[in-house]
Amino acid sequence: MVQSSQAVPAVAKRKRSYFARKPLQSFLALAIGVMLVLFIVIPILFVLVRSFGGADGFTLDYYRNFFARPYYYRALINSLTLATTVTSILVVFCFMYAYIVARLPRGIIATAMRSIAMLPLLAPPFIFSISLITLGGRRGLISQVLANLFGIEFSIYGWTGVILAQCIGLFPLGFMMLENVLRSMDLNLEEASADMGAGQWRTLWSVTIPLMMPGIMKAALLVFIKSIADFATPMVIGRGLPFLATDAYLLVVGQHNMEMAAVLATFLIMPTMLIFFVQNYVLKDKARTTIGGQAGGTARIKMNPLMKGLFILCSFISALFIVSAFGVVFWSAFVVIPGVNNTFTLAHFSTRTGVQALVTSLKIATSAAFFIAFVAMIQAYLNLRLKVPGSKIKEYLALFGMGVPGTVIGIGFILTFNQQPFKLTGTMFIIVMAIMCQYLGVSLEAGISKLHQIGPSMEEASWDMGASKAMTFFRVVLPLMGSSFLYGLIFTFMSAMTTISAVIFLVYPGTTLAAVYILQVAEQGAIARAAAMSVVLITIVALSLFILNRFTARTHLSRL
Amino acid sequence: MHAEPILKVENVVKKFGEVTALDGVSINVNRGEIVCFLGPSGCGKTTLLRVIGGFYEQEAGDVTLDGALINGIPPEKRDTVMFFQNYALFPHMTVYENVTYGLRVRRVPREAMKKQAGEILALIQLDGMEDRFPNQLSGGQQQRVALARALILNPKLLLLDEPLSNLDAKLRSYMREEIIKIRENLNLTIIFVTHDQEEAMSIADKIAVMRCGLIEQIGRPVDIYRYPESTYVANFVGSANFLKATVTGSDQSGSVEIDTHMGSLKMTAPRKEYSTGAKVVAVIRPESIGVSFEDSSNSSKSLKGEILRGSYLGSQMIYTIRVREETITVNLSDPGEEQIKKAGDTVYLTLPEYIHLIDAAKAGEFFD
Ligand SMILES: Nc1ncnc2c1ncn2[C@@H]1O[C@H](COP(=O)(O)OP(=O)(O)O)[C@@H](O)[C@H]1O
Ligand SMILES: [Mg+2]
Numbered sequence: 030m031v032q033s034s035q036a037v038p039a040v041a042k043r044k045r046s047y048f049a050r051k052p053l054q055s056f057l058a059l060a061i062g063v064m065l066v067l068f069i070v071i072p073i074l075f076v077l078v079r080s081f082g083g084a085d086g087f088t089l090d091y092y093r094n095f096f097a098r099p100y101y102y103r104a105l106i107n108s109l110t111l112a113t114t115v116t117s118i119l120v121v122f123c124f125m126y127a128y129i130v131a132r133l134p135r136g137i138i139a140t141a142m143r144s145i146a147m148l149p150l151l152a153p154p155f156i157f158s159i160s161l162i163t164l165g166g167r168r169g170l171i172s173q174v175l176a177n178l179f180g181i182e183f184s185i186y187g188w189t190g191v192i193l194a195q196c197i198g199l200f201p202l203g204f205m206m207l208e209n210v211l212r213s214m215d216l217n218l219e220e221a222s223a224d225m226g227a228g229q230w231r232t233l234w235s236v237t238i239p240l241m242m243p244g245i246m247k248a249a250l251l252v253f254i255k256s257i258a259d260f261a262t263p264m265v266i267g268r269g270l271p272f273l274a275t276d277a278y279l280l281v282v283g284q285h286n287m288e289m290a291a292v293l294a295t296f297l298i299m300p301t302m303l304i305f306f307v308q309n310y311v312l313k314d315k316a317r318t319t320i321g322g323q324a325g326g327t328a329r330i331k332m333n334p335l336m337k338g339l340f341i342l343c344s345f346i347s348a349l350f351i352v353s354a355f356g357v358v359f360w361s362a363f364v365v366i367p368g369v370n371n372t373f374t375l376a377h378f379s380t381r382t383g384v385q386a387l388v389t390s391l392k393i394a395t396s397a398a399f400f401i402a403f404v405a406m407i408q409a410y411l412n413l414r415l416k417v418p419g420s421k422i423k424e425y426l427a428l429f430g431m432g433v434p435g436t437v438i439g440i441g442f443i444l445t446f447n448q449q450p451f452k453l454t455g456t457m458f459i460i461v462m463a464i465m466c467q468y469l470g471v472s473l474e475a476g477i478s479k480l481h482q483i484g485p486s487m488e489e490a491s492w493d494m495g496a497s498k499a500m501t502f503f504r505v506v507l508p509l510m511g512s513s514f515l516y517g518l519i520f521t522f523m524s525a526m527t528t529i530s531a532v533i534f535l536v537y538p539g540t541t542l543a544a545v546y547i548l549q550v551a552e553q554g555a556i557a558r559a560a561a562m563s564v565v566l567i568t569i570v571a572l573s574l575f576i577l578n579r580f581t582a583r584t585h586l587s588r589l
Numbered sequence: 590m591h592a593e594p595i596l597k598v599e600n601v602v603k604k605f606g607e608v609t610a611l612d613g614v615s616i617n618v619n620r621g622e623i624v625c626f627l628g629p630s631g632c633g634k635t636t637l638l639r640v641i642g643g644f645y646e647q648e649a650g651d652v653t654l655d656g657a658l659i660n661g662i663p664p665e666k667r668d669t670v671m672f673f674q675n676y677a678l679f680p681h682m683t684v685y686e687n688v689t690y691g692l693r694v695r696r697v698p699r700e701a702m703k704k705q706a707g708e709i710l711a712l713i714q715l716d717g718m719e720d721r722f723p724n725q726l727s728g729g730q731q732q733r734v735a736l737a738r739a740l741i742l743n744p745k746l747l748l749l750d751e752p753l754s755n756l757d758a759k760l761r762s763y764m765r766e767e768i769i770k771i772r773e774n775l776n777l778t779i780i781f782v783t784h785d786q787e788e789a790m791s792i793a794d795k796i797a798v799m800r801c802g803l804i805e806q807i808g809r810p811v812d813i814y815r816y817p818e819s820t821y822v823a824n825f826v827g828s829a830n831f832l833k834a835t836v837t838g839s840d841q842s843g844s845v846e847i848d849t850h851m852g853s854l855k856m857t858a859p860r861k862e863y864s865t866g867a868k869v870v871a872v873i874r875p876e877s878i879g880v881s882f883e884d885s886s887n888s889s890k891s892l893k894g895e896i897l898r899g900s901y902l903g904s905q906m907i908y909t910i911r912v913r914e915e916t917i918t919v920n921l922s923d924p925g926e927e928q929i930k931k932a933g934d935t936v937y938l939t940l941p942e943y944i945h946l947i948d949a950a951k952a953g954e955f956f957d
Contacts, residue, residue: 217677220644223664224671225691225742235690239681331646331663 058417061408065423065469068462069430072441073298079444080291091292101289104271105296111188111272112256112300115195116249122196122347123203123248125340130204131211132332145348146204148355151570153527153544154198155261156563159556160357161185161194162266163367166556170368190266195256197354200347202255203248210244229333250304251432257300258434261529265551273297274436274530281440281534291444294437301432358567361560377561383546387565390543393457394525397464402472402517404465406510409476414485414506424473431470435530438466443534455537463531468524472517479513519577526570593656595620595778596641596746601650603636610636611647612802618746618795623772623779625789627825628799634782635674635750637799641780642671642748655745670744674751676735678723684710684734685719691742709741712774713767729760736767740775749781753788765792786826790814798822814874816860819951823872830878830917832871833955834946836863845946847871850914851892856944868949875920879939880908882930892938896930910936 082088095101126146133139149157164171165185175181185193218240222232238245260274267275277293280286332340361367365374408427412420430438442463446453453459487509491501529544536545543566551559594617603611610633618624626634639645641652643664652659659667670691679687685706692702710716713733723731732752739747752768753761769792772779783789789796790810797807798821806818817823820831834847834854843859847869854871863869884891894912906924910917919938921928930936949955 215675215677217673217675218679220664221671221673221677221738222679222690224642224644224669225738226665226694227690228665231694236679240679333663 054411054415054417057407058411058419061404061411062419062423064404064462064465065426065430068442068466069426069433072438072445072466073433075444076291076294076298076437076441079287080295082288083291091288094289095292100271101276101293104273104276104293107271108257108273108297111191111195112253114192115199115256116253118192118196119199119203119252120207120245120249122343123200123207124245126344126347127204127207127211129340129344131208142344142348143208145351147201148351149198150201150523151527151567151574152355152358152563153261153529153547153566154259155194155265155529155548155551156358156559157197157354158190158194158262158266159361159551159559159563160354161190162556163357163361163560164353165190168369173368186266186268187270191263191270191272193350194262194266195259197350198259198262199252199255200351203252206244206248206251207241210241210248214240229336233336246307250300250307254300254304254432254434257297258436258530260436261548265548274434277436277440278533281443287440287444290440294434294440297434298437301429301434304432305429355567358560358563361557362564363561364557366557377557378565380558380562382541383543383558383562383565386541386543386546387562387569389457389540390526390566391569393460393464393542394522396457397461397468397525398518398522400461401465401469401521402514405469405472405476405517406507406514408473409480409510409513410506413477413480414488424477427470427473429470430466431468433467435463435467435528435532436534438463438531439534442531454535455540457540460532460535460540460542463535464521464525464528467528467531468521471520471524472513475513475516475520476510479510483509515577515580519574522573523570526566594618595655596780597651597653598637598641599651599653601637601640601647601652603633603640603645603647609802611640613650614799614802614804615650616797616804616807618778618780620778621772621776622794623768623781623792624795624797625793626780626782626797626799627786627789628784629825630784632799633802634784634799638671638748638750638780638782641746642669643667644671668744669746669748670739670742672735672739672747672749672752674754676723676731678731678735678738680723683720683722684715684726687723687734688737688741690738705741709737712740712771713737729756729763732756732760732764733767736771740771740777743775745778747777747779749779751782751784753783754785761788768792790826796826798825816945817872818947820870820872820947820954823947828875828918830873830875831952831955832873832915832917834869834871836865836867836869836946838865839863845944847946851912851917854940854944856940857942858944858946860945863946869946870949870952870955872945872947873917873940875907875918876905876922877941878917878919880919880921880928881937881939882928882934884937892940894936894938896932896934896936898932899930901929908936910938912938 080091082091126142130139130142130146133142162185163169165183166172167184169185172183172185175183214237218236219232222236223229227235258274260272260278263270263272263275264278273293273296277290277297280290280293357367362377363373363375364371365376408420408423411417412424442459443454446459453462483506487505488501491505527544529542529548532542533545533548536542541549543562547559547562547566550562596616596618598614598616601611601614602609612633614633614637616624626637628634636645640647643659643662643666646661654668664671679690682690688709689697689702689706692705697705706719707716710719713736715730715733715737718726718730718734723734726734749768753764756764765788768779768781771777781792790813793810795807796810796813798805798813800821806813806822808816813822814826817826817829820829823829823831832847832849832851834849836845837848837853838846839862843857844855845858845863846853846855849871856871881891884893892912894910894917896908897911897916898909900907901924904922906921906929908919908921908930910919917938
């Protein structure tokens with residue numbers, strides 16, 4: 030840049046206009062801050078306070094009750110057992126699956142395998158219980174075969190069903206995290222290990238897995254929280270087993286026992302708090318970066334046949350479960366009674382309440398997606414480029430909201446917004462806020478990492494060539510952030526269409542959402558109707574995903 | 590006189606989808622030699638090294654190490670060790686653990702391991718750093734750890750992929766010395782890859798110049814520099830004047846007469862016989878041409894020219910000079926003030942007595 034002496038006043042002027050624009054920034058920053066406090070911090074505080082008696086004065090009675098009643102105590106143990114089991118299974122299987130996918134040459138097989146792993150994202154996670162019931166319920170296909178051939182009484186209800194259904198539903202989460210970690214690994218390290226004589230098992234144990242440990246931990250912790258937070262699966266297929274999230278929900282809806290619900294919610298939120306601590310203090314110090322010059326190599330060492338066989342077998346089993354779970358949902362939706370009367374029918378699709386619920390879901394998901402994606406981009410920019418004070422705290426809050434079980438958010442919202450001055454229950458707005466609370470973090474992270482990746486040099490280049498700051502923002506920054514905006518949009522839309530745990534507390538009879546409706550129908554045993562509704566929901570989500578993908582590809586945003 | 594070569598590569602072909610990275614490469618490497626693969630980026634050097642190390646499997650051809658065919662044998666079962674361009678140190682292991690990794694894999698007893706590690710760390714001056722993690726070391730130290738980790742296994746073949754390219758000038762010359770010293774101490778056979786001709790010349794016993802998946806020429810640095818078999822090789826290992834010429838006469842003693850754009854020249858080209866009428870390219874290095882500014886016509890070979898351009902580089906002066914219809918470059922080393930002339934001035938050139946001729950077939954770009 031050639032700085033002539035005349036340019037100096039121009040710079041000074043630019044500085045002044047920056048100050049002149051500051052009110053807008055401050056306003057935006059403040060508005061987002063208030064929103065986060067009001068809809069994340071306050072509801073959670075309300076839950077904590079209520080568990081100690083709330084307005085009636087401090088008491089430990091409810092906690093005493095919790096431990097005195099074996100039923101609730103049992104719920105705690107069950108939830109922990111469930112989460113531990115599901116996490117262990119998923120870490121192992123997702124690792125093998127991700128390993129195969131990440132090491133496969135790019136091509137149709139890798140793409141297909143990745144798509145299958147992500148499939149469960151298209152549906153509310155509890156619908157896999159519906160498939161499991163169709164297959165393994167009292168009159169299910171597999172149960173009948175077992176009964177007729179071997180005289181074995183088999184029922185999927187209970188532990189088996191809950192664990193299996195959660196494993197399928199949470200598979201994408203574990204898979205995505207581990208695949209990411211595997212892809213960012215420096216292949217040269219594994220090659221170096223092999224080169225020095227280590228066999229592939231040895232390399233896996235002493236190089237690959239230790240290096241991936243932070244990522245594996247993170248994936249495990251995320252799966253763990255999501256498993257504990259899932260109240261719907263046990264409701265459909267757990268038949269009577271007590272679990273924290275399920276019982277917290279039932280306490281609110283059935284008995285209106287807000288205090289005990291708050292105690293359960295407090296236990297539910299503890300893993301999140303713990304994870305937050307672990308993530309930010311324990312793992313941070315151990316962050317390991319690649320040593321030396323450039324990263325990576327593209328080499329592919331042939332996998333040893335035994336290892337390859339085992340990994341492929343396990344991946345195949347996982348894929349089989351996911352695909353058949355989906356297949357069964359579709360099949361149950363289109364036949365009279367699955368396995369009994371396999372005549373094609375569309376009868377299950379005729380439900381007016383269902384259609385209404387879908388329309389409401391679409392409205393809410395669309396508004397939530399745009400609102401959240403916009404807020405995220407603005408906050409990311411405020412955070413990284415304008416360095417508005419307090420941005421870091423807001424980022425932490427958004428991330429924290431992501432980890433809080435929906436049940437806790439739902440209960441918190443009821444406690445906070447069911448009375449004046451914030452009587453908001455029964456409005457679409459409050460549902461959008463509940464979704465914001467749970468999913469803003471994802472879009473925000475996407476925006477922030479995109480901005481990190483772009484680096485300020487392009488903006489500087491733009492100023493250097495004489496563009497104003499405003500022009501730079503619109504011409505350079507926004508287009509560059511486009512891909513992360515779209516990502517936020519898609520992700521939030523999908524999540525909003527399929528989310529259930531928080532919003533179920535906030536819907537009113539007139540405003541039921543599709544996912545909530547499916548759960549209610551399934552719980553009443555109308556499996557076919559639930560399946561039909563799921564098919565419609567899956568189709569809509571898949572379709573919107575497809576359209577957005579096309580759009581992204583065509584506008585070259587995908588390459589950013 | 591030659592013992593059996595330790596490494597034989599025969600007609601190796603390696604493809605990546607559509608791209609043919611190696612197109613039938615053959616090379617022999619003798620025990621104790623330092624061999625360098627030299628060539629521009631993308632010509633297949635890394636690929637060849639990785640085929641030898643076992644990281645890629647070739648589509649065709651054989652690799653023989655110490656008399657045994659090793660096609661398809663994975664890297665962990667080959668007695669070769671690779672030194673990676675980015676070092677590939679294990680970030681979660683200490684220097685000691687990194688260096689002894691290969692020994693632990695081989696279940697070497699603890700005491701023996703300690704002794705060997707001590708020796709190797711002393712050799713490359715890293716003793717006292719055993720308990721550090723790689724990210725607590727400087728770039729040069731990391732590189733030495735990577736070297737120690739490879740050397741401790743006493744491999745039959747040490748493979749180095751651009752070992753000096755990430756270093757600053759000072760470390761680079763230090764490492765160069767280090768590699769030569771290590772070879773002397775451990776009597777290793779080393780193959781290393783570089784795109785830097787000076788680096789190749791200074792370390793290698795033998796250079797293989799590569800081009801588009803093929804080895805264009807293999808030879809000692811002096812062969813490569815003085816007797817390049819193609820204009821590509823001549824160009825890659827230094828600057829050169831290429832004179833398009835036709836042979837007009839030759840005799841048994843190696844003296845040839847060629848017709849060039851500068852006129853007819855009579856010189857000695859001892860390496861080969863040429864038949865009259867053959868199209869050739871004469872290679873003349875810029876530093877081998879004598880320059881004077883007075884007509885010392887005692888030499889019959891003196892050619893009169895006109896300076897087109899001169900650049901003063903301190904240690905040398907580079908002139909671009911027009912001689913009849915030919916433009917040639919001349920380097921004058923340690924130029925004094927009186928030797929710095931301007932464009933348009935007249936100079937007298939003395940061509941070297943010996944000349945190297947390349948067949949038209951190996952000088953494609955000059956004869957279309
Ligand atoms: N893993 C790979 N996949 C596809 N193409 C590759 C791969 N490795 C190298 N190539 C191609 O093979 C050719 C030779 O590459 P390489 O051996 O790395 O060259 P060099 O080391 O000489 O720069 C290049 O055209 C490169 O693009
Ligand atoms: Mg290379």
